[in-house]
Amino acid sequence: MSMFEYRNGEMYAEDVPLSRIAEVTGTPVYVYSAGTLTEAYTRFASALAEAGLNARVCYAMKANSNIAVIRTLADLGAGADVVSGGELDRALIAGVRAEDIVFSGVGKTPGEMQRAITAGIGQFNVESVPELELLSHVSASAGATVDIAIRVNPNVDANTHHKISTGRQEDKFGIDIARAQEIYALAASLPGIAPIAVAVHIGSQLTDVSPFRAAFARVAELVGELRAAGHDIRKLDLGGGLGIDYGGQTPPPVEDYAAVVAETVGHLGCELMFEPGRYLAGPAGILVTQVIYAKEAEARRFAIVDAAMNDLIRPALYDAVHRIEPAREPAPETALHPWDVVGPVCETGDTFAKGCELPALSDGELLVMRDAGAYGAVMSSVYNSRPLVAEVLVRGDAFAIVRERQEPATFLGYESLADWQD
Numbered sequence: 001m002s003m004f005e006y007r008n009g010e011m012y013a014e015d016v017p018l019s020r021i022a023e024v025t026g027t028p029v030y031v032y033s034a035g036t037l038t039e040a041y042t043r044f045a046s047a048l049a050e051a052g053l054n055a056r057v058c059y060a061m062k063a064n065s066n067i068a069v070i071r072t073l074a075d076l077g078a079g080a081d082v083v084s085g086g087e088l089d090r091a092l093i094a095g096v097r098a099e100d101i102v103f104s105g106v107g108k109t110p111g112e113m114q115r116a117i118t119a120g121i122g123q124f125n126v127e128s129v130p131e132l133e134l135l136s137h138v139s140a141s142a143g144a145t146v147d148i149a150i151r152v153n154p155n156v157d158a159n160t161h162h163k164i165s166t167g168r169q170e171d172k173f174g175i176d177i178a179r180a181q182e183i184y185a186l187a188a189s190l191p192g193i194a195p196i197a198v199a200v201h202i203g204s205q206l207t208d209v210s211p212f213r214a215a216f217a218r219v220a221e222l223v224g225e226l227r228a229a230g231h232d233i234r235k236l237d238l239g240g241g242l243g244i245d246y247g248g249q250t251p252p253p254v255e256d257y258a259a260v261v262a263e264t265v266g267h268l269g270c271e272l273m274f275e276p277g278r279y280l281a282g283p284a285g286i287l288v289t290q291v292i293y294a295k296e297a298e299a300r301r302f303a304i305v306d307a308a309m310n311d312l313i314r315p316a317l318y319d320a321v322h323r324i325e326p327a328r329e330p331a332p333e334t335a336l337h338p339w340d341v342v343g344p345v346c347e348t349g350d351t352f353a354k355g356c357e358l359p360a361l362s363d364g365e366l367l368v369m370r371d372a373g374a375y376g377a378v379m380s381s382v383y384n385s386r387p388l389v390a391e392v393l394v395r396g397d398a399f400a401i402v403r404e405r406q407e408p409a410t411f412l413g414y415e416s417l418a419d420w421q422d
């Protein structure tokens, strides 16, 4: 499900050879495929429609918030799930309609709430009682009434990496589902907010549908109880979290996910919202890097590449493994050797892969790290004073630089000596 393939002996992004992009932008560079984004969106939305569900997709743009990526998805009909004022700005600049924006996250500030209310967004997902009270105050003061969902924590273990699991009681997200009745009653009594929805999101990179089934079934039960108590629950926001195959995982097909949704909440007559991030953006991006030194030590081969943990932190942070392939297609009989692919940052954690089977590598050769479209560029930093890299969007035989490589002067420009150091 990605359009990065070998043709004529080298890797292409759709109809553009990666070597051509790298010549123009230099490396490292993130390359995104509009066709792959489109395919993933279409597959996700069609699976839900074919399961007979009334669904709206609000792309979780924290996965990849480049405005050209957001616009690609918005053009297909996607709304946006935002988690900060900065993301709200990006969604609006990218052309997402305000009413198609959902504001999630545990720590919205009064200023962020105000901006979102002024912009006229569609829904706030509220995660705590103090947030509920603050939002009511900010909204009522502005003379507004905003639709809200309360994010419930169903206490379901998503069986994913502990840093991206969000639906267990000990996680910081949402309101304990056992307290939901009490909190919806409070919400209904407050001015400026209309509690018309229930939200849930149990984690990211799920490779099994059963935690979804457990969580959605609990939500369905809750909707029945809330309606019995007189609340007009019209919408459900079922979050994101569907995993992708980074090489070796077996995430469920989206059709199975849709079937679980239909089975658990299909009978409720609610408008459904989904917030996929990784599923849409992950396979649509690669990180192209260049071998600086191919170092063959006694016991090991090291490829020291020009990308580092500051550019793609997932291996260091989540023990993630990205498939690495040479941009130049190896001839069929080429012998492969185990290589450790490492970045130049002075930390052992700056390792992309250990024992990755690759052909003989030489200095200057391009390597491709796959499935880097989600939680890649957005999580990058300038650690070791390494500037942010370029991002490119490809569509067919066209490509555009959608973020320029940062010049060191750009971030140095924000610093100065203290006035007593002159």
Ligand SMILES: *Cc1c(COP(=O)(O)O)cnc(C)c1O
Binding pocket: 060, 062, 063, 081, 104, 105, 201, 203, 204, 205, 239, 240, 241, 242, 275, 276, 277, 278, 279, 374
């Ligand atoms: C991160 C997040 C998502 C997206 O998760 P993916 O695993 O990328 O699909 C959706 N909703 C909320 C509330 C999130 O925090």
